[in-house]
Amino acid sequence: MKTLKSFIKYYAPYKFPLFMDLFCACVISVIDISFPLILNLCTHHIFVHSSIKSILPYMFIGLFILYVIRALCKYYVSCQGHIMGAKMERDMRKDLFEQYQKLSFRYYDENNTGIMMSRITTDLFDISEFAHHGPENLFISFLKITGSFVILLWIYWPLALILLTVTIGMGVFSFSYNKKMRKTFDDNRKKIGHVNAAVQDSLSGIRVVQSFTNEEIELEKFKEANEKFLDSKRNNYKAMGTFQAGNNFFQGMLYTCVLVFGGIFILYGNFNVINLATFALYIGIFISPIEVLVELTEMFQKGISGFRRFEEIVSLIPDIQDEKDAIELKDVKGDIEFSHVSFQYNKDETILEDVCLSIPSGKKLALVGPSGSGKSTLCSLIPRFYDVNKGSIQIDGVDIRNYTLKSLRQAIGLVQQDVYLFTGTIAENIAYGNEMASFEEIVEAAKLANIHDFIMSLPEGYQTFVGERGTRLSGGQKQRISIARVFLKNPKILILDEATSALDNESERIIQKSLDHLSKGRTCITIAHRLSTIQNADEILVVDQEGIKEKGNHEELLKKNGIYAKYYRLQFEKSI
Template sequence: MAKRPKHEPETNKHLDRFKYTKDQAVEKPFNWAQMWRLLKYVKPYSKKLLPIAIIAMLVSTIVRLVVPILIGKVAIDIAIKGQDVPFLTKLVIGIFILYLLSYVGNVFRIKYVNILGQNVIYDLRQHLFSHVQRLSHRFFDTRSAGSILVRIMNDINSLQELFTNGIVNLLMDVVMLTGIVVILFVLSPKLAIAILVILPIMFYISTKLRRNIRRSWQDVRIQQSKLNSHLNESIQGIRITQSFSQEKENTEYFDGVNTDNFNSWDRAIKKSSMFRPFVEMSNAIGTVILIAFGAYLILNNSIEIGTFVTFSFYLGMFWEPISRLGMMYNQLLMAMAASERIFEFLDEEPNVEEKSDAVNLKDMKGHIEFDHVQFAYDEKRIALHDINLEMKQGETVALVGHTGSGKSTIANLISRFYDPTKGAVKIDGVDLRDATIDSVRQQISVVLQDTFIFSGTIMENIRFGNPNASDEEVIEASKVVGADDFIQRLNNGYETEVEERGNILSAGERQLLSFARALLANPKILILDEATASIDTETEVMIQEALRKLLKGRTAIMIAHRLSTIREADNIFVLENGKILENGSHNELMDQKGEYYELVKAQFQMLDAI
């Protein structure tokens, strides 16, 4: 066993940062309903791959059951005892042919169970990923990317052994054990009972281990989730870590999480490893009983030597599947621990539900209404209080206010990333809860301050807004927002690989790509959430005209602090603590000398100070 790390997980203060996680070990009995649910993923292959694997398994198993009888009862008690050399020769040839048949059966069994297993794993991972894609923002608010990654990758990978070998091997071992027990009792009931007397004791002790072993594998999954969460966080934030020289502190965090992961595996392996030696001890006891009691029966002419030899073969064969079943049980426990976590995600329903009779919002005009809307992220945090506002078709609306005033929440409700706690959000007079989610979001584009660039080419990233767009349409959208100039200066132009998160691009360049992506989608409603915050003043001036073209004929919601971005808006809503303080055009609000006036004055004072 590997040396235990120096940190004790119970006292590791660095793990406090993971208290938010929803992962926890649970004490449950073995859930057969859940296992049957897992096995349903085998159903699509039950007519082709599974029958071939089972037939191949039965052929090899039957051969293994028949050969000991041919050697003990036929070869020894008949051919050798009767000194029938021709018959013995034929028997040897026959046994050789049977072994060849068993070899062919094993080849087909291994081939098709692996094909079956890989297909099931593929389907399960695809199903889980597709389901997670459809979950609401609330789901991702309470879970780290690393913990989600662990479910889709590690937990499903842990089921691989079950589906590639476990299912058919379990059936093979059950058939083998049943066949051996039946044959032993047919050959000699007395000797069979004497040898198998150890079985009840073995099953009693192994049953006692189940609860602890299962809990241990649950804990392994939880610690792996924490480890992946920290790894994901550390890699994503490596620049911040290095900027503040926190590498040592981050390493200590990792050491603590890694120690817990190590110790969870250590405990699980120790408990699981107790089973195989116990099986081997049972085999040794059975062998002693066979020699002692078998010799007694031979001396009393109760059995023949061939029967004793046959028993010896079957005894060796008997404990092999018992040992495999023990390992299979460990696999089953690991699979149950993983499947609980997988089905927890699959059973998660979107908070933003789509009605069965939801309507398609075709040809959206872009008239938006908030009717007495209240929204809370949780019971203690109300983000919007009784909001009433109207955004007319084709109107450019600006939302301003301090951080936490509710600006982004309004944008999220329009995109229906959340549903209001009270009241209704309407587009073209239709309550968004009565419309299909896709029909709403397909006609809305969102440009965020922290824009996300996917690995791939510039062309692929812009085309993400409209997968059916031609290269010419992508280039035209880029020209409109002023992105074409810097793209053309890149070595491979639009075919330049941007690497993970667009690391080769500046913040401003990434923002311009997001503008081009939004324009290519040709939305009816455009939401710009601090979209020009990462663009320098020179670039901002360049894209002002592009923005005018982009916003023309569309309802636009702009969340920004820069006066230059919002002063030309048709209507400006000033928010504070989830309430609308005032609204109007730039000039109207300046004349009122209210909160907006103070915000503008403060901005000018800051610029003067610079």
């Protein structure tokens, strides 16, 4: 019931089209129910009357008008009803996408993108179909079954009661099979999600797959997910087959009862052949909505199982969100203070423990150390991609949890090693740093990032399409576009997460020049493996899994002849 209540609220903006849909469905049902009754009356009274010739034209006009009205109502139900369902699907997809945007990095660390895609596409299509057809079919079926039964009672109640007994048996059978069908539909949803996950994973890494000639391995992984989905569908169709076969048997029993008991009542009672024919016609009307209800049961199970998966996500409370009294971060100076900060991704793995660190406004701090020592994690805590487990992080003297997420993240610029470019043009990707920026501002940001000349050398300039994830550009070109984004954003705090580690020496020199320009007048935190990029830092921290091991500027750390000096000598020897 809770799930149904959540589902019904999506009808709220569409009360009028829903009312009109049900009204039109009611008109269609009344007209369908009326025809056998009209035929019965004609057979008993009009067709035996001497003035039939003068009545027939009026009968034609009346029925013509009736079926024009039915056709118009059918159009509304088929067209506007489906549009209403599509709008509800749009609203749900919007809510789900908004929720995906709110969820923290922790959620994405634990969940597969392909399964998330399945929830926003396949699941919601089935929900849309049920949203439209559910109320309409239920209403039509109720009217037709009730109306037909009332008329059958009026024509000859003993036979009508026999048909009611068979219908009750059908209802008990259908209800008992509902649970089994629901389980199979839920399993279908999970299995198609795994298929989508396998496809998404393989296609996203297609360059790696082909470079290692591992197409057969990926095919085996896909085949496994695909076969499991087939097994799930097989179980689903077995349940559906039993369900539909059972209902089909009961439908046949309705016709059988009409013929057998109708014959007995004609033989021994006051039942006549005309009434038997009318009963047979009404059985068609009576069975039609029952068939619709059978299909609706399948649609209901698909829709509700999909909506449950939808509800699982939208009901999640994001673990990182604004406090009730959160304030805007304005006039940013850029002072950052770590006070006894501890962090762990899970209970068994502590990444940072009791970290105390002060970064004054406008200073440049560099972090050096082996992979897995928590450098990137430390930086991810500042924009609250994750929240600390203990201690606090302050910007300009205020705990970052007291700032709104939007204003906090607007004050921070992030340049990463793995650059993500969106499908679109170069101009659109640079403008991602500030969607309100003018073209002149985009060009200026590109110049500051040393990428303008390259862009202008392209046939389409700033309107050049970059391809999916920027596959048409080199690593250095993508990196400079990402730097141009940050210039356009113009944040007071800058985080450089191994921004040049994957580049060749020439690209590194060009980009390092851009980064030096970018970091002027900003509080800057740099994570680096190449020590040549951080020699001008105001302070360098050498960290490992146990915490901060050394602290000082480049010259001071070389004089200590410790871990940093060792790293420096190793890199210098390699460069020679």
